[in-house]
Amino acid sequence: xxxxxxxxxxxxxxRSVFVGVLGILAVLLVAAACGSDPVATTAPAPTxxxxxxxxxxxxxxxxxxxxxxxxxxxxxxxxxxxxxxRPIGEWTCDEPGTLEEVExxxxxHRGESLTVSSWGGATSFGRRMSLWFPxxxxxxxxxxxxxxxxxxxxxxxxxxxxVTWDVIEGSLTSAAEMGELGYLGExxxxxxDRRDFIPSxxxxxxxxxxxxxYNYMMVYSSDTYPDGGAKPESWNDYLDPDGxxxxxxMHSNQWFWKYISRFALMADDPSTLESAAGKKIxxxxxxxxxxxxxxxxxxxxxxxxxVWYSAVQDCVDLIASGDFDMCSTDSGIAAxxxxxxxxxxxxxxxxxxxxxxxxxxxxxTLKDSDPHKHELVQLFFxxxxxxxxxxxxxxxxxxxxxxxxxxxxxxxxxxxxxxxDFIPNTEMNSAAGVYADLVQDAALELNDDLxxxxxxxxxxxxxGDEG
Numbered sequence: 001x002x003x004x005x006x007x008x009x010x011x012x013x014x015r016s017v018f019v020g021v022l023g024i025l026a027v028l029l030v031a032a033a034c035g036s037d038p039v040a041t042t043a044p045a046p047t048x049x050x051x052x053x054x055x056x057x058x059x060x061x062x063x064x065x066x067x068x069x070x071x072x073x074x075x076x077x078x079x080x081x082x083x084x085x086r087p088i089g090e091w092t093c094d095e096p097g098t099l100e101e102v103e104x105x106x107x108x109h110r111g112e113s114l115t116v117s118s119w120g121g122a123t124s125f126g127r128r129m130s131l132w133f134p135x136x137x138x139x140x141x142x143x144x145x146x147x148x149x150x151x152x153x154x155x156x157x158x159x160x161x162x163v164t165w166d167v168i169e170g171s172l173t174s175a176a177e178m179g180e181l182g183y184l185g186e187x188x189x190x191x192x193d194r195r196d197f198i199p200s201x202x203x204x205x206x207x208x209x210x211x212x213x214y215n216y217m218m219v220y221s222s223d224t225y226p227d228g229g230a231k232p233e234s235w236n237d238y239l240d241p242d243g244x245x246x247x248x249x250m251h252s253n254q255w256f257w258k259y260i261s262r263f264a265l266m267a268d269d270p271s272t273l274e275s276a277a278g279k280k281i282x283x284x285x286x287x288x289x290x291x292x293x294x295x296x297x298x299x300x301x302x303x304x305x306x307v308w309y310s311a312v313q314d315c316v317d318l319i320a321s322g323d324f325d326m327c328s329t330d331s332g333i334a335a336x337x338x339x340x341x342x343x344x345x346x347x348x349x350x351x352x353x354x355x356x357x358x359x360x361x362x363x364x365t366l367k368d369s370d371p372h373k374h375e376l377v378q379l380f381f382x383x384x385x386x387x388x389x390x391x392x393x394x395x396x397x398x399x400x401x402x403x404x405x406x407x408x409x410x411x412x413x414x415x416x417x418x419x420x421d422f423i424p425n426t427e428m429n430s431a432a433g434v435y436a437d438l439v440q441d442a443a444l445e446l447n448d449d450l451x452x453x454x455x456x457x458x459x460x461x462x463x464g465d466e467g
Contacts (some may be wrong), residue, residue: 088375093189099386102191102379106139109376113142116167120148122336123169126396131210131384134392141376151178154363158183163363166377172200172207172357173255176442179206185364185374191382196405198425201357203439210384210393211359211402215424215433216251216259218348219334220326221319225346232326232348235267241304246325249315250301252308257456258441259328259354261285261293262434264301266352273352273432282354284437290444290452298459308460316345331429332398335422347422355424355435359402360384391416398422 088105091097097105116132118124124147132143149168155178157163170178178184184206187194192208194201201207218232224246225231237244250260265272265282272278285293307324309315315329316337331353337343360381367374383389387405394401394410398419401407410416410423420426424433445452 088191091190096190096193097382099383099388102382102386103138106141106376106379106383109379110140112373112376113144114166114373114376114380115144115146115164116169117149117154117165118145118147118169122332122397124148126393126399127169127210129396130392131389134389135380135383141380154178155183158363158365161365161369163365163369166362166366166373167209167380168361170207170358170361172204172359172438173258173442173445175204175207175359175361176439177446178361179204180442180446183364185362185366185377187381188378191378192385193382194385196387197385197402198357198404198435200435200437200439201359201402206361207357207359208385209360209381210390211357212393212397213355213357213400213402213423213425214330214332215353215355216256216328216330217334217353218326218351219315219319219329219345220348221246221322221324221344222346223322223344224325231346232351234270234351235263236270237351238263238326239267239300239304247306247323248304249307249309249318249324249327250305251312251315251328252310252457252460254453254457257290257294257452258285258436258438260297260301261290262354262436263328263352264293264296265289266434268296270352273434279434282434284440285444286440287444287447287450290450294452294455294459302459302462316341316343319343319345331422331424335398335419339418349429350432353424353429353433355430355433356438357402357435394419394423398424400425 085101085104086097088097088101091101118127124145128145132145135141136143146165149165149170151170151174154165154168157165175184179186186205187208194208197211198213201211218235218238220232225244230244232238232244238248241248250256262282262285269278272281307318309318309327312329312333315324315327316333318324319327320337320341320343331347334345334347337345338347362377362381366377385403387401387403387409390401390403391406391409391413393399394406394416395418400423401410407426410420411426421429423429444450
């Protein structure tokens with residue numbers, strides 16, 4: 001597998017091209033900047049947009065004014081059945097609705113609206129440009145955003161039957177947990193064809209629509225460890241401050257136990273990354289294994305970690321300021337830091353990284369409270385899950401698709417050049433990547449006897465040293 005230092009050199013030439021593009025976009029946006037809603041975070045502009053059944057809005061650049069373009073909605077039209085297209089009642093799980101059939105059914109909802117709660121910031125910007133805006137323009141169905149999302153707020157809405165969010169974004173772990181507890185609606189397999197999705201997503205009936213693949217990995221300072229000198233090449237190097245001096249930092253949020261446990265396994269036996277059987281050991285952690293690896297983290301990792309931080313952005317920001325030399329964040333944040341902000345960061349793909357999955361969810365109460373909107377949500381999820389639609393998200397962020405058929409589009413279309421090298425589940429990057437079994441992780445978190453979150457928080461605060 002090629003090292004990312006080579007990628008960095010290639011990206012320097014990419015940056016030169018994009019500087020010119022950014023300047024043009026800035027001028028255009030200033031001329032149009034009136035009467036628009038603000039955007040939390042913007043993203044870089046690609047050079048092209050893949051062919052699709054709709055017109056994708058031209059993306060803005062990170063350095064441009066944060067304005068949202070007006071979405072021109074096509075006028076309402078009378079829906080007529082087209083020859084050869086089945087009505088929704090004839091779709092089955094074995095023969096789900098095709099893209100053309102789903103689009104025809106969505107025409108019957110023209111003039112309606114959906115309220116979506118996303119993560120906010122750059123993630124919401126990417127969703128806007130690749131999903132919300134094209135959907136609004138093609139079908140005349142307005143997307144109301146209410147971000148950032150909150151699991152506790154969503155649960156409270158469902159519990160009180162006062163739900164104002166039709167769709168929320170969430171992780172596979174949360175889908176498994178909240179679905180088990182009755183908060184989520186199930187996807188209709190006649191509308192939502194997930195047969196080409198990542199297997200772990202297929203395993204839960206709650207997670208669908210336009211999914212995103214992210215990861216957590218080691219990132220290090222290219223100032224501290226320049227080309228030609230000693231630098232991290234495995235998680236064992238992270239654990240060896242004498243052999244590779246530098247300030248080590250680590251994420252401390254309550255859900256990070258599932259990632260560091262797998263980092264610990266990679267460090268304990270790096271050969272597990274070299275085979276499918278070895279990766280399977282890292283992928284699914286049972287009760288005894290989690291206990292073992294958290295013991296290892298407490299005894300071997302805690303003593304070498306100099307700083308704990310709670311925001312994934314802290315990793316690259318504090319590398320840039322010289323406060324950290326190595327830490328863990330996701331490849332999307334690291335990609336933006338390297339390319340758009342020109343920070344001195346490098347990504348250690350060969351060290352091993354843990355891949356996670358997120359997508360869209362909807363409330364369990366919707367089917368009974370509003371059957372018509374329930375159909376609209378199912379159709380929205382179904383439309384967003386087709387490979388040519390889902391792939392568009394990777395134009396704006398270093399996030400991979402959950403639909404594996406999107407991979408060929410991303411690999412060959414020049415529109416995806418900017419972020420292609422940083423997408424976690426490309427063929428090259430997934431060579432040292434392991435998909436975390438987040439459904440199993442959710443079951444472990446719900447096991448009160450394990451109390452994993454409390455134990456992890458004790459490790460990060462050093463409370464375990466007291467007794």
